[in-house]
Amino acid sequence: MTRLPSWPKATIRQQLTVIILVALAMILVVGNRMExxxxxxxxxxxxxxxxxxLDTIARVLATASPDDRQIIMGxxxxxxxxxxLAPMSTTNAFTHSSSEQNSLIALTDxxxxxxxxxxxxxxxxxLNDRRVVAAKVDDATIVMTLSLPEPIVTSDFLGRGPHFLLAFVVLAGLFSVFAVRAITAPIQKIVEAAKRTDIHTGxxxxxxxxxxxIVTLARALNGMRxxxxxMMDARTRMLRGIGHDLRTPLTRMKMKVERMPDCSEKEAxxxxxxxxxxxxxxTLTxxxxxxxxxxxxxVNVASVLQTICSEFSDLGxxxxxxxxxxxNAECRPVSLTRAVTNxxxxxxxxxxxxxxxxxxxxDALVIAVDDDGPGIPQDYRERVLEPFFKVDGARQGSREGLGLGLSIVADIARLHDGRLDLLPRQPHGLSARISLPRTSPSSGQENPAAR
Ligand SMILES: Nc1ncnc2c1ncn2[C@@H]1O[C@H](COP(=O)(O)OP(=O)(O)OP(=O)(O)O)[C@@H](O)[C@H]1O
Ligand SMILES: [Mg+2]
Structure with a gap:
C-alpha cells in the first residue's frame, strides 16, 4: 500500500482549518466549472x-395585428x-399543484x-396536471408553453446545486480522511500498544x-508507563529483600528449635x-x-494433561x-504444566x-479444569486473579495458600496470548478455562506476565 505523505506537525484545530480552506477553494474553482x-x-x-x-414573445404579440400574430406563432x-395562444379565461383553470409532479422537482423548486x-x-x-409557463399578451389573450422540457429546474438550483453537491462531497471526503489519519488511526495504535504493552521493557x-x-497523549502515556x-521495580526489590532477609533468621530459629528438648511445642x-x-x-519463586x-x-498438550491427572490420582x-x-500445539510446556497443576x-x-x-x-485450544466444589461467587471471580487475594472461607488449615495460584495461571495464559475464564458450573462447581489461541503467541521477551 502506498503511504500518503504525513501531515506537518500541527494541532487538530490547525488541520481542520486547512481542510476547510482547501475545501472552500475547491468548491469555488471546481464548482463554477461544474455549473x-x-x-x-x-x-x-x-x-x-x-x-x-415567453415574455419577449408576448410583448411582440401584443403589438402585432391578429394576422401578424398567426405568422409570429407559426x-x-x-x-x-x-x-x-389562449383566451385569458384559461387562467381560471390554472392550479398550483399536480398529482403527477415529480416530488424531486417539487423539492428542488x-x-x-x-x-x-x-x-x-x-x-x-x-393546467390539466401539466406544468405550463404563461405570459399575458393583452387583456383577452395569453400565450403559454404547451410542453416543458424535462428536466426543468430553476437557475438558482443550476447555479448553487453543483456547489452544494461539491461542498458535501469534498467536505465529507476530506473530513473522513482527516478523521482516519489524524484521530482514529493514531488512537487505534495507542489502544493496540496499550493492549500488548509490557510494563517491564523500557x-x-x-x-x-x-x-x-496525539503526540502529547502518547508522551504522557509513555511517561506514566x-x-x-x-514503582513496580521498587515493590519487587522490597519484597525480594524482605524474603531473603527473613530466611536467614528463620533458618537460625529452626536450628535452635531443633536443639530444644522434645516437647509438643517444639513440633508446633x-x-x-x-x-x-x-x-x-x-513468594520468591x-x-x-x-x-x-x-x-x-x-508439545503434545494431551499427554501433558494426562501426566498431571495421573500425578494427582497417585496422591489419591x-x-x-x-x-x-x-x-500438538506450540506452547511453553513447563509453564502450562504449572498453570494446570495450580x-x-x-x-x-x-x-x-x-x-x-x-x-x-x-481458533483456540481450551483446557478446562471442572470441579464439583462450591465455585467462586460472582463478586470474587475477578479479584481472585489478583496476586495474594483469597476468598476468606476457602482457608484450609495447613494447606492454606498465599493466593498466588490463579494470578500465575492468568499470567501464563496471557503469556500465550490467551486468557483464563472462571465460569460457574451447574448445580455447583467451577470451570476454570484456559484458552490458548491457535496462532503463534508472542515471544518470551515481550511478555505481559513478566514481573
Ligand atoms: N476451584 C475452586 N473452587 C472454589 N474456590 C476456588 C477455586 N479455585 C480458587 N478458588 C478461590 O480462589 C482463591 C484464590 O486462588 P489461588 O489459587 O489464587 O490462591 P490459593 O489457592 O488460596 O493459594 P496458592 O494457590 O497461592 O497456594 C482461593 O483462595 C479460593 O478461595
Ligand atoms: Mg491455588
Missing amino acids: SWVKDVYAISDLEDLADR HARAAGWDIT WLFPPDNDPPLGGWQTF AVVFEEKGTVE RRIKL LIADIDRIDGMLTE YLRNDYATEPLEL HAVRYDGPNKL LCDNAVKVARTVVVRLSEAP
Missing part, C-alpha cells in the same frame, strides 16, 4: 430563462417553441425558488507521531517455621517469574482426563471430583 458543464453538456433548461423568452413553432418576477399564474402553474510503546495532541515500572514451632519458609519460597523466559515448543485425588489422546490444586482442595478437559475451538 457551466452541467448547463452546457446536459443543456438543462432553466425556468427563468424560459419565462423570459415562426415560433417552426423555431421549436411549442406555444399556443421549494429549496431553490427563482429570484425573478413570476410569470402569469406563478412559477408553479399547472521501550517506548506509544508511538509519538501525529498531531500535537515509566513511572509505573519504577517447627511446623510453623516450615510453613513460613514455604510461603517465602513461594513468584517474583522470580521463571516461566516468562521459557521458550515455545511444539479423583482427577481424570477427558479429551483426545494426542493434540488449577487442579485449587479444585482438589474443595471438590470431590475433578475433570481436566481438552478441546479445540475453531
Whole structure:
C-alpha cells in the first residue's frame, strides 16, 4: 500500500482549518466549472430563462395585428417553441399543484425558488396536471408553453446545486480522511500498544507521531508507563529483600528449635517455621517469574494433561482426563504444566471430583479444569486473579495458600496470548478455562506476565 505523505506537525484545530480552506477553494474553482458543464453538456433548461423568452414573445404579440400574430406563432413553432395562444379565461383553470409532479422537482423548486418576477399564474402553474409557463399578451389573450422540457429546474438550483453537491462531497471526503489519519488511526495504535504493552521493557510503546495532541497523549502515556515500572521495580526489590532477609533468621530459629528438648511445642514451632519458609519460597519463586523466559515448543498438550491427572490420582485425588489422546500445539510446556497443576490444586482442595478437559475451538485450544466444589461467587471471580487475594472461607488449615495460584495461571495464559475464564458450573462447581489461541503467541521477551 502506498503511504500518503504525513501531515506537518500541527494541532487538530490547525488541520481542520486547512481542510476547510482547501475545501472552500475547491468548491469555488471546481464548482463554477461544474455549473457551466452541467448547463452546457446536459443543456438543462432553466425556468427563468424560459419565462423570459415567453415574455419577449408576448410583448411582440401584443403589438402585432391578429394576422401578424398567426405568422409570429407559426415562426415560433417552426423555431421549436411549442406555444399556443389562449383566451385569458384559461387562467381560471390554472392550479398550483399536480398529482403527477415529480416530488424531486417539487423539492428542488421549494429549496431553490427563482429570484425573478413570476410569470402569469406563478412559477408553479399547472393546467390539466401539466406544468405550463404563461405570459399575458393583452387583456383577452395569453400565450403559454404547451410542453416543458424535462428536466426543468430553476437557475438558482443550476447555479448553487453543483456547489452544494461539491461542498458535501469534498467536505465529507476530506473530513473522513482527516478523521482516519489524524484521530482514529493514531488512537487505534495507542489502544493496540496499550493492549500488548509490557510494563517491564523500557521501550517506548506509544508511538509519538501525529498531531500535537496525539503526540502529547502518547508522551504522557509513555511517561506514566515509566513511572509505573519504577514503582513496580521498587515493590519487587522490597519484597525480594524482605524474603531473603527473613530466611536467614528463620533458618537460625529452626536450628535452635531443633536443639530444644522434645516437647509438643517444639513440633508446633517447627511446623510453623516450615510453613513460613514455604510461603517465602513461594513468594520468591513468584517474583522470580521463571516461566516468562521459557521458550515455545511444539508439545503434545494431551499427554501433558494426562501426566498431571495421573500425578494427582497417585496422591489419591479423583482427577481424570477427558479429551483426545494426542493434540500438538506450540506452547511453553513447563509453564502450562504449572498453570494446570495450580488449577487442579485449587479444585482438589474443595471438590470431590475433578475433570481436566481438552478441546479445540475453531481458533483456540481450551483446557478446562471442572470441579464439583462450591465455585467462586460472582463478586470474587475477578479479584481472585489478583496476586495474594483469597476468598476468606476457602482457608484450609495447613494447606492454606498465599493466593498466588490463579494470578500465575492468568499470567501464563496471557503469556500465550490467551486468557483464563472462571465460569460457574451447574448445580455447583467451577470451570476454570484456559484458552490458548491457535496462532503463534508472542515471544518470551515481550511478555505481559513478566514481573
Ligand atoms: N476451584 C475452586 N473452587 C472454589 N474456590 C476456588 C477455586 N479455585 C480458587 N478458588 C478461590 O480462589 C482463591 C484464590 O486462588 P489461588 O489459587 O489464587 O490462591 P490459593 O489457592 O488460596 O493459594 P496458592 O494457590 O497461592 O497456594 C482461593 O483462595 C479460593 O478461595
Ligand atoms: Mg491455588
